[in-house]
Amino acid sequence: MNISIIGTGYVGLVTGTCFAKLGNNIICVDVDDEKIEKINNGTTPIYEEGLDELLTKYKNKIKATNNYKTAIQNTDITFICVGTPSDKDGDMDLSFIEKVATEIGKQLKEKNSWHLIVVKSTVLPGTTQNFVLPILEKNSEKKAGKDFGIAMNPEFLREGIAVKDFLQPDRIVIGTYDEKSREKLSELYKEFTCPIIKTSLSAAEMIKYASNTFLATKISFINEIGNMCKKLEIDTYEVSEGMGLDKRIGRPFLDSGIGWGGSCFPKDTEALVTWAKKEKQTTKIIESTINVNNLQPLKLVELLKKHIPNLKDKKIGILGLAFKPNTDDIRYSRAIPIIKELIQNGAHIKAYDPKAIKNFKKIFPEIEYCTSATETLESDAVLITTKWEEFKKLDFKEKIVIDGRRLKEAENAKIYEGVCW
Numbered sequence: 001m002n003i004s005i006i007g008t009g010y011v012g013l014v015t016g017t018c019f020a021k022l023g024n025n026i027i028c029v030d031v032d033d034e035k036i037e038k039i040n041n042g043t044t045p046i047y048e049e050g051l052d053e054l055l056t057k058y059k060n061k062i063k064a065t066n067n068y069k070t071a072i073q074n075t076d077i078t079f080i081c082v083g084t085p086s087d088k089d090g091d092m093d094l095s096f097i098e099k100v101a102t103e104i105g106k107q108l109k110e111k112n113s114w115h116l117i118v119v120k121s122t123v124l125p126g127t128t129q130n131f132v133l134p135i136l137e138k139n140s141e142k143k144a145g146k147d148f149g150i151a152m153n154p155e156f157l158r159e160g161i162a163v164k165d166f167l168q169p170d171r172i173v174i175g176t177y178d179e180k181s182r183e184k185l186s187e188l189y190k191e192f193t194c195p196i197i198k199t200s201l202s203a204a205e206m207i208k209y210a211s212n213t214f215l216a217t218k219i220s221f222i223n224e225i226g227n228m229c230k231k232l233e234i235d236t237y238e239v240s241e242g243m244g245l246d247k248r249i250g251r252p253f254l255d256s257g258i259g260w261g262g263s264c265f266p267k268d269t270e271a272l273v274t275w276a277k278k279e280k281q282t283t284k285i286i287e288s289t290i291n292v293n294n295l296q297p298l299k300l301v302e303l304l305k306k307h308i309p310n311l312k313d314k315k316i317g318i319l320g321l322a323f324k325p326n327t328d329d330i331r332y333s334r335a336i337p338i339i340k341e342l343i344q345n346g347a348h349i350k351a352y353d354p355k356a357i358k359n360f361k362k363i364f365p366e367i368e369y370c371t372s373a374t375e376t377l378e379s380d381a382v383l384i385t386t387k388w389e390e391f392k393k394l395d396f397k398e399k400i401v402i403d404g405r406r407l408k409e410a411e412n413a414k415i416y417e418g419v420c421w
């Protein structure tokens, strides 16, 4: 099939590249000229394992442009993959979606054949039907369900292993407005062997929010248990093993530490709470999940102060700036509140990350960045904030290490403290 992808970030570029691998022709649209140039040269503008190789291999099946006309007129399906960040009130900012839907609508007006528009961005229940669809109809002067199709197909990939997650998902959710859209999207996914759930537009949207909120809650829950375990000198990871073997619970997402970050959990939990408030619905569990997560990274600084009560002018090494390993994404990284707190205490920061330094410099230009993890160890104490594989090889023996991510190899440090163990 001929597919256009609007927005070539983590979701859009992975979606486009993987669909190219599955034999489709892809036109990517972005407003960022640097990204467009890189994609057209067969290199990826983001770091994601395996993506570079795929992009190079399927270069002749993927074109990037800033031109909506080229994209819509030469494809049959368009995936909307632009960001849906939080606005200043915690609400979902739909301005990118609005712009994109307007542009697509204008192009649909000029098109004679049926076209399917699929919302892949994470949007609150009701958004595709009550926000995207009317914009498309207004700008195209055409009718949804007759002249064009509309669907909602949430994405569940995890950054760092996004290519694998896209190609081997646990499930695919297809929410549709009309039968023809359902058939077309089912056809596109026909080679996938996982369960394919077919729902309404709103149910598909809610499945995404409920999934992310549940996973965030699972982590905050084990962190709350972990804080109690720390007090009781219990190893939380033994507790997680014991709990996780129960099939009703499951072991994934029971790794206690300094909490969750990234581009999804923080904004999605926040958006659901903000929406619920407006609708006079209660979200006590989700609000607690967020509160636990806000406090958790600061525990690392508290533990550090047990060993170095006055942090003024002390050199503190930070190992890891990305919100998790194998990505350069720093959105809501737990290193951010930790570094802010350390700076407030007068500490000198020596930070290192294998992939995320460039992005981190944009928000913290003032701190010292090391060229290697070993250089970070030349500090009064080291905090482990992201569990990168290469940190396992470091020699921590003579160091004070405060670990937020359970790096077993650091346990032989001169002084070692785990946040929940």
Ligand SMILES: NC(=O)c1ccc[n+]([C@@H]2O[C@H](COP(=O)([O-])OP(=O)(O)OC[C@H]3O[C@@H](n4cnc5c(N)ncnc54)[C@H](O)[C@@H]3O)[C@@H](O)[C@H]2O)c1
Pocket: 006, 007, 008, 009, 010, 011, 012, 029, 030, 031, 032, 035, 081, 082, 083, 084, 096, 099, 100, 120, 121, 122, 123, 155, 156, 157, 158, 159, 263, 264
């Ligand atoms: N990152 C994830 O792990 C993940 C996983 C599942 C779902 N999601 C959801 O997918 C959506 C996209 O997330 P992301 O992380 O890929 O975002 P991103 O910020 O990495 O990428 C968005 C891209 O859209 C482009 N863009 C902005 N305005 C545009 C316009 N008018 N026309 C064309 N392109 C435009 C930007 O330049 C950028 O390249 C969000 O709703 C997010 O919640 C993300």
